[in-house]
Amino acid sequence: MSQLRVGLVTKEWPPFVYGGAGVHAVQLTSALRSAGNVHVDVHCFGGPRTDGAFGYETPQEFASANPALQALATDMLMAHHLGDVDVVHSHTWYANMAGHTASLLYGTPHIVSAHSLEPLRPWKADQLGGGYQISSWAEKTAYESAAAIIAVSDGMRRDVLASYPSIDPTKVVTIRNGVDTNQWHPIDDPSIAAKYGISGRYAIFVGRITRQKGLAHLLRAWADVPDEYGLVLCAGSADEVGIGAEFEELVRELQARRKNVWWIKEMLPQPELIPLLTGADLFLCPSIYEPLGIVNLEAMACEVAVLASRVGGIPEVVADGLTGKLIDYTTESAQFESHLSDGIIEMMSNPEKLREMGSAGRKRAIDEFGWEAVARTTISLYRSVLA
Numbered sequence: 001m002s003q004l005r006v007g008l009v010t011k012e013w014p015p016f017v018y019g020g021a022g023v024h025a026v027q028l029t030s031a032l033r034s035a036g037n038v039h040v041d042v043h044c045f046g047g048p049r050t051d052g053a054f055g056y057e058t059p060q061e062f063a064s065a066n067p068a069l070q071a072l073a074t075d076m077l078m079a080h081h082l083g084d085v086d087v088v089h090s091h092t093w094y095a096n097m098a099g100h101t102a103s104l105l106y107g108t109p110h111i112v113s114a115h116s117l118e119p120l121r122p123w124k125a126d127q128l129g130g131g132y133q134i135s136s137w138a139e140k141t142a143y144e145s146a147a148a149i150i151a152v153s154d155g156m157r158r159d160v161l162a163s164y165p166s167i168d169p170t171k172v173v174t175i176r177n178g179v180d181t182n183q184w185h186p187i188d189d190p191s192i193a194a195k196y197g198i199s200g201r202y203a204i205f206v207g208r209i210t211r212q213k214g215l216a217h218l219l220r221a222w223a224d225v226p227d228e229y230g231l232v233l234c235a236g237s238a239d240e241v242g243i244g245a246e247f248e249e250l251v252r253e254l255q256a257r258r259k260n261v262w263w264i265k266e267m268l269p270q271p272e273l274i275p276l277l278t279g280a281d282l283f284l285c286p287s288i289y290e291p292l293g294i295v296n297l298e299a300m301a302c303e304v305a306v307l308a309s310r311v312g313g314i315p316e317v318v319a320d321g322l323t324g325k326l327i328d329y330t331t332e333s334a335q336f337e338s339h340l341s342d343g344i345i346e347m348m349s350n351p352e353k354l355r356e357m358g359s360a361g362r363k364r365a366i367d368e369f370g371w372e373a374v375a376r377t378t379i380s381l382y383r384s385v386l387a
Helices: 020-035 067-080 093-106 124-128 131-145 154-163 190-195 215-222 241-257 270-279 294-301 333-348 351-368 371-386
Strands: 004-010 038-045 054-056 087-091 110-114 148-151 172-174 202-209 230-238 261-264 282-285 305-309 324-327
Touching: 004 020, 004 093, 004 371, 020 038, 020 087, 020 294, 020 371, 038 067, 038 093, 054 067, 067 093, 067 124, 067 131, 087 093, 087 371, 093 110, 093 131, 110 131, 110 154, 110 371, 124 131, 148 154, 148 371, 154 172, 190 270, 202 215, 202 241, 202 270, 202 294, 215 230, 215 241, 215 333, 230 241, 230 270, 241 261, 282 294, 282 333, 294 305, 294 351, 305 333, 305 351, 324 333, 333 351
Parallel strands: 004 038, 004 087, 038 054, 087 110, 110 148, 148 172, 202 230, 202 282, 230 261, 282 305, 305 324
Antiparallel strands: none
């Protein structure tokens, strides 16, 4: 079988990976390259790289432009350099227009991975202003013209078809995210917790400060959790000023009443994050929108039980009652927060059950979310659009 040349287009690439889509792009690239007969050229934002990826700076003329315009300008540079690949595979709206334009320019099939959807993230208008209309247009145009769309969960597939009803359902296929369980595995190293002053039993959140992640709900719910249980928040910079200020105020209020609430403000490197996950009793994912939730897979691979919202693709990852507990999300904030605190108390009060769920979670991550299978299925899709 002839070698396949893939142009993978992404905003995020090391060292600038801050979300699940970036993690996915890195891990998928590695898995594709290991599969044989596939050459992957990575085209990414953020300027030149020394790792073989093609990195692009935002054109100087757009340095002060709205972030959505900056993304489109960078996409045009990328599209210009995508003429020698068999398939273009783009990730998130930031890069979708590079794939779409290259497809128009060179006749190359364009595949989109659906990690999230702009119509389901209206709070992005707070971050992008009028650029949200541009990002929505870019995503819609790319999706409706794509040769195929990869949904990272069955829930995401349903959302794609509901958001863009003109898309042929046969073009939308589910290929779930994977997790590298050789990289993500339990590491018992109490020195990392000690470095950040963390002591005693604790639950942990890892993610961005954005409305999507439900952090304000979690912090209000935590006020009703007994203070014998600690809370570790590994949460970096906020998507926009409003949610950042709200989060900081809620953290301050909690810390004023109890000593065991810790906020780690930077994105931790894996050698520190994995021991913190391993040392946690419970991983928390209170998202109000989550196409799949790679963080849950990473926590499960580290043998940590998960408490998460029953939204999007999360139920396809977290087996309710086996690897964790799912909480029904409702727009009635007080009710959702009450259910969160009840669930947290129930789980934290049963350490033996938490350990059983953690063991079951790692087994599920190994058995059902390996990258080798993800790569195989993805390559089959690439070849199908070339047939």
